[in-house]
Amino acid sequence: MSAKTRGTPAVPMFRRLMVANRGEVAVRIARACDLLGITPVFATSTADRDAGYLRGRETVCIGAARSPQSYLNMQAIVQAARQSECTALHPGWGFLSENPVFAALCEAHGVTFIGPPARAMHLMGKKTPAKAAMRAAGLALIPGSDGILDSAEQAREVADRVGYPVLLKAESGGGGRGMRIARGPDEVASAYADAQAEAIAAFGDGRLYLERLIEGGRHVEIQIMADRYGDVVHLGERDCTVQRNHQKLLEESPSPSLSAEEREKTLAAAVRAAASIGYVGAGTMEFLLDQGTLRFMEMNTRLQVEHSVSEVRSGRDLVVEQIRVAAGHPLSFGQADVVLAGHAIECRINAEDPANNFKPAPGKIVRWHSPTGEGVRVDTHVDSGYEVPPHYDSLLCKVITAGATRDEAIGRMITALGELVCEGVPTTVPLHLQILRSPAFRSNHYDTRAIPGI
């Protein structure tokens, strides 16, 4: 600790930073820039360039509304960073944030990509190498095949060993495609063939691996922060079990289902695992809580939407820390300095119509009012008069509440959501209130199979 000057900038900081994203996360990154005295320059599509959150900000229009022509257009974004004299680029989440090719393109043109090194991103983007690296670091895995399966016969052997039901998954899969369940030995061959056909059609890669299917677990993830000098800290875990169609709705920390012993053990192992792959920056390891044991699923090599839950509990600004680490600073705090206090909950408010099967609802927000009060934080890019464009995802805002106990945080969330005004487009607020008031959620009796209270 003595050699490092924690907290004081001994290394130069970026002067201008490109925000290569839109909406809520763009506003979040800009706030961190403002704190650090960095000028943010927003890369924006034609659909967003007149949005209120960009008023008075420097912008470069990078392309037409559709994301392949703008927010996914790597050359345009890097060129925009170059010509607006930005020396760093924050990708936010989604879009290009986990794309090692984009990270490499930034580095090739002298723009610091704020994220992990491309090799760590590449390693964790592949399913079986990531699992092998995590197993070597001492994390528990979901029982299954050691890497890629050669044939349906081999799948059958592995399935017999780990026990049914099993899940066949595509190595290059994602979004629920290229996955098939086999509930008994006679279903393995057809599940293998179906999953392989779908994987080849969707991803051009028919390689499969196999895992035991865990039904009724809880989704828990661990927030990691690392600097380039090998120091890694965790900021506790988050419980993200409440999901709809694989989209997280509500996140909380600490997980009300995790035993103190398992938490301690897995947090330490996660820190060791991140250090072992030379991870740098913010990252999240996702686990399935299976009868008391946390089993590693995958790592997200980026900032996550729900990072604010960990920020509220720890009092640390993860985006500021990301930018500082990318500029070459050591972590401004050690593990002993991370004090996780109380309980925090986050609700993601989307422009979706709960009465119409959660259909996305773009349109003009005539009147908007963000809730305030003790222990309430609102992250949003929306204001009265904002037009929700139809081209992108439907996240309007995140409401985060904190309290000494889970009940206090839930109570504050119910009050805050009652205060939120959004006229013009329907939102998912009624769904959140239904969940928060349900006995199943209050008494923590739910799992991944169903949304509590629905």
Add this chain to the structure above:
Amino acid sequence: MPVKNFVLDARLTPPVLRARLAAGPDGRQRLLAPGVGMFRGAPDPGMLVGPDQAIGALEILGVVHHVLAPVGAGGLVVADEALARGPGPARRAVGFDDILLTLDPSATRGESAANQSGPAARPGVSGAAVLRAPTSGRFYARSGPGKPAFVSVGAVLEPGQTVGLIEVMKTFSRVLYGGDALPSRARVVRVCQADESDVAQGDPLLEVEPVDAADDQNTKPHPA
């Protein structure tokens, strides 16, 4: 999935780019940047520019792309007020849709008039009813690339029939024919939107005319 959201599409950066054309309020044409980059080599004020003519070069990440004037462009280059004060920089940074060049078409009216007339004059559709977009989004006239269009001119529609898809925030929903103001059986007179075009809520999708049951057999030509 080794790489999420992998887009490195050569079509995004073809060696030759075409400027975008926009009409200014003063009757002048604006040629807009087709991408982000460093622009140089614009023709001097007073020079004549026509379709397919080179109007400069856009450097994107060290690669020089020639920029051509689009179809329909034509006129004399007008001096840019900002650059007219003195010798400007040899190249300047432009964003997507920034103005590259302003043209005055009045000098070449005869030549460019044919290109400028815009969409062909509409047929008189006095009796036509219009099916409008139920929501903003991207309109798809077919179920997939290479698939036939859901409807074409002359097709007879009935309530509940799919006429297209609209994608909003990555969610697709069907556009069904029907509505109080529309005839229960109708023939398509005009398809108003191209495949994969962006539509706003209320934009016309189809113009239709009522069909009687008797009419149906002897497909009478619609008034054109």
